[in-house]
Amino acid sequence: MTEIEFLNWVRGPGFQIAVVIFIAGIIIRFAEILLLGRKTNLAEAKGSEMSGGLRTIVTRSFPDRGTFQRSTFTIVAGYIFHIGLFVTIFLFAPHILMFKDVIGFSWPSLPTPVVDAVAVVTIIALLAVLAHRMSNTVLKFLTNTEDLLVWLVTILPLITGYIAFHRIGMTAPSLLAIHILSVELLLVILPFTKLMHAFTFVLSRWYNGAISGYRGVES
Amino acid sequence: MSNSTSVQFNIQVGDDLTHNVKPLLNEIKHGLDNLIETGRTTIIDLRSLPLAPGEEEKILNTLGQGEVQAQLNALGLSEVTETQYAGVWIVTHYNDEQHIISRFIEVTTMPEILCSQTEDVMEAYSRLTLDLADNP
Amino acid sequence: MTNNKDKTLLDNSGVDKTGVDKTLGEVLRSQGVSRRSFLKFCAATASMMAMSPAMIPKIAHALESARRPSVIWLSFQECTGCTESLTRAHTATIESLIFDFISLDYHHTLQAAAGHAAEEAREAAMKENDGKYLLVVDGSIPMDNPGYSTIAGISNYDMLMETAKGAAAIIAVGTCATYGGIPHADPNPTGAVSVGDLIKDKPIINVPGCPPIPVVITGVLMHFLTFGTIPELDHIGRPKVFYGQSIHDRCYRRPFYDKGLFAETFDDEGAKKGWCLYKLGCKGPTTYNACATTKWNDGTSWPIEAGHPCLGCSEPDFWDGGGFYKSLSMPTENITQTAIYTVAGAAAAGVALGAMNKNKKSSAVAAHNKTTIDDLEK
Structure with missing residues (x-):
């Protein structure tokens, strides 16, 4: 297989396979969660489920003071790499072209040097997060293989993308193909690991808020 | 290039698109320094650099015209000109259709191609000897 | 010799x-x-x-x-x-x-x-x-x-x-x-x-x-x-x-790529200003050839200087890259269609799986025998 054949495969059938697994995985997991349902709460409602649920979806994006003081590093680094991932994935011109091809519409991009810098910061933040996790006894104890796997498949597209953009080491078609392949790996793994939180966070936050709302307390 | 001037894009030459103009001029300066210090010649092939439309003209304009202009008739025209900076020469080779086939910047006291070549001198000697023998 | x-x-x-x-x-x-x-x-x-x-x-x-x-x-x-x-x-x-x-x-x-x-x-x-x-x-x-x-x-x-x-x-x-x-x-x-x-x-x-x-x-x-x-x-x-070098690395339009300035169509302002042709399908980034320096027709011009994206003709399978005007970051297959079929198929599978789970749950509930006082007294 030549490197162009490899590139054509990851841009074609490979991407197709990844998208099928990604979408099917997400839908099936959501269907499972939603259809399983919840027990009817026999207690009398002391507040609104809906308002509590919706409020929590928003409020959980911001840490409360106590949590922030206890785990400042985790929260700051977490913010950095989540925003960084958003910028590099959704605001880089070539990526927007890809989305446009699939979903039919597009949005403005950030200047390439900005995205480039954000990518570096994001990679550093992810490395720092891992270093912190491995150097903290409790966090290390709690770390399992899945945690390391999801960290790896998250950082790989960033690193391969950075290398592909700066064309370091290998010839360009291979670099681009490896980058796309790493994204496909992320797509395939996402629905079946805790990376699924990218979609389920809305649902779980709503439930948390709704339960409190029903009880008439603040979540 | 004469035949490409009719199709020009609206690219501002001042932008230094490829960032190759300044380094090239610096290389020429370095070449002059080398010529003074060691007498060594520096030759730069203008074709070996990616240049945006207009950048080559910019280089040539910067170097300007000096005291010497020579034309050679060897397999088509060649032009050898000294720029306003003595010791910096532009050597342009044309083919029979007046298309530029190569262009060099030579930093030297005398471009090699202007010198009479030993083989040609030897050939000239024997020819003149024969001519003199034929017409005493 | x-x-x-x-x-x-x-x-x-x-x-x-x-x-x-x-x-x-x-x-x-x-x-x-x-x-x-x-x-x-x-x-x-x-x-x-x-x-x-x-x-x-x-x-x-x-x-x-x-x-x-x-x-x-x-x-x-x-x-x-x-x-x-x-x-x-x-x-x-x-x-x-x-x-x-x-x-x-x-x-x-x-x-x-x-x-x-x-x-x-x-x-x-x-x-x-x-x-x-x-x-x-x-x-x-x-x-x-x-x-x-x-x-x-x-x-x-x-x-x-x-x-x-x-x-x-x-x-x-x-x-x-x-x-x-x-x-x-x-x-x-x-x-x-x-x-x-x-x-x-x-x-x-x-x-x-x-x-x-x-x-x-x-x-x-x-x-x-x-x-x-x-x-x-x-x-x-x-x-x-x-x-030895790619078209992209030697392209005089490369600075526009680096700045993120692209021609969106063949006749827009960007195209007239000579901006990067990546979005129009340029294969320069994955193509290795000498066009950018050697040029064509006695050094007159070359495809990108003429305003057309590189087709990648010096690479294997350049004909099968999903189309000359599809940019390199775009998938070569019709992913939209794939996605729609997947949504339909997965929704059905999800409903079936969900129903099965629910069934399992309710039968578990049904099979669950409550312990009564009578049982304890036995």
């Missing part, structure tokens, strides 16, 4: 002193070419071969003492575009000198002879220069049915294998000969393969492009003549001097 390593491919020491045996220096002097003209030629050659000008004296010395090699040119499944490109290299004296430097003994499009006479010329050249001639091939070879392409009743495969046997080296010219090219494009109806797919025991120089840049073809010939060796090749057999 005087100034060469022991193992050169171009060893003409055994050739007798008739016809093709003169050194190039002798040929030139007999044509009245002055040494100064020859120097000019060498300067142009060095520039063409992307060599440092410091190499000019070396090239001059090597060429003066080199002998004309016999060249056999075979054309298989091709469009003659490569030959067109080469013959339009430059019509003027200086490049035509290159053709004085080789003895083109067989080229069925260019030669005057036809039929048996032509094939005899090939056989004679093979016999006289056994082990020393250069074989140039353009076009791919059909392997499904030999009848798809024949010359004088001989299948392309047979002719290639027979002629390759005694060749010193093979130059595959054009993307068809190097990687299968257009005949090899999906679904490859003729079972087309490249020269390199069939021949493993000879040095092969790949000169891809559709067509290749003329001076790249002549540059490879000149390298062979000058040094008697094949130039340094990359991982898919291309000479590094010409294919």
Whole structure:
């Protein structure tokens, strides 16, 4: 297989396979969660489920003071790499072209040097997060293989993308193909690991808020 | 290039698109320094650099015209000109259709191609000897 | 040859002193070419071969003492575009000198002879220069049915294998000969393969492009003549001097890519300002060729300077990259359709799975026996 054949495969059938697994995985997991349902709460409602649920979806994006003081590093680094991932994935011109091809519409991009810098910061933040996790006894104890796997498949597209953009080491078609392949790996793994939180966070936050709302307390 | 001037894009030459103009001029300066210090010649092939439309003209304009202009008739025209900076020469080779086939910047006291070549001198000697023998 | 390593491919020491045996220096002097003209030629050659000008004296010395090699040119499944490109290299004296430097003994499009006479010329050249001639091939070879392409009743495969046997080296010219090219494009109806797919025991120089840049073809010939060796090749057999850098890396529009300034259509403001053509499908980032520096038509211009994205014609399978106007970051298949089918299929599967789970849950609830006071009293 030549490197162009490899590139054509990851841009074609490979991407197709990844998208099928990604979408099917997400839908099936959501269907499972939603259809399983919840027990009817026999207690009398002391507040609104809906308002509590919706409020929590928003409020959980911001840490409360106590949590922030206890785990400042985790929260700051977490913010950095989540925003960084958003910028590099959704605001880089070539990526927007890809989305446009699939979903039919597009949005403005950030200047390439900005995205480039954000990518570096994001990679550093992810490395720092891992270093912190491995150097903290409790966090290390709690770390399992899945945690390391999801960290790896998250950082790989960033690193391969950075290398592909700066064309370091290998010839360009291979670099681009490896980058796309790493994204496909992320797509395939996402629905079946805790990376699924990218979609389920809305649902779980709503439930948390709704339960409190029903009880008439603040979540 | 004469035949490409009719199709020009609206690219501002001042932008230094490829960032190759300044380094090239610096290389020429370095070449002059080398010529003074060691007498060594520096030759730069203008074709070996990616240049945006207009950048080559910019280089040539910067170097300007000096005291010497020579034309050679060897397999088509060649032009050898000294720029306003003595010791910096532009050597342009044309083919029979007046298309530029190569262009060099030579930093030297005398471009090699202007010198009479030993083989040609030897050939000239024997020819003149024969001519003199034929017409005493 | 005087100034060469022991193992050169171009060893003409055994050739007798008739016809093709003169050194190039002798040929030139007999044509009245002055040494100064020859120097000019060498300067142009060095520039063409992307060599440092410091190499000019070396090239001059090597060429003066080199002998004309016999060249056999075979054309298989091709469009003659490569030959067109080469013959339009430059019509003027200086490049035509290159053709004085080789003895083109067989080229069925260019030669005057036809039929048996032509094939005899090939056989004679093979016999006289056994082990020393250069074989140039353009076009791919059909392997499904030999009848798809024949010359004088001989299948392309047979002719290639027979002629390759005694060749010193093979130059595959054009993307068809190097990687299968257009005949090899999906679904490859003729079972087309490249020269390199069939021949493993000879040095092969790949000169891809559709067509290749003329001076790249002549540059490879000149390298062979000058040094008697094949130039340094990359991982898919291309000479590094010409294919060592990508179009993107050498493109004068690269600064626009780096700044994120793109032409969105062929006639928008960006296109007029000469911005990067990535979004219009430019394959420059994954294409290795010399267009950006060598340019085309006597250095007049090249596709990107003319406002058109690079097609990637010097890369394998350039025809199957999902379309010339699809940018590199876009998927080549119709992902939208795939996604819609997946949503439909997965929704059904999800509902079924959910129903099964719910069923399991309710049967578990039903099967669950409540403990009563009676049970405890037992």
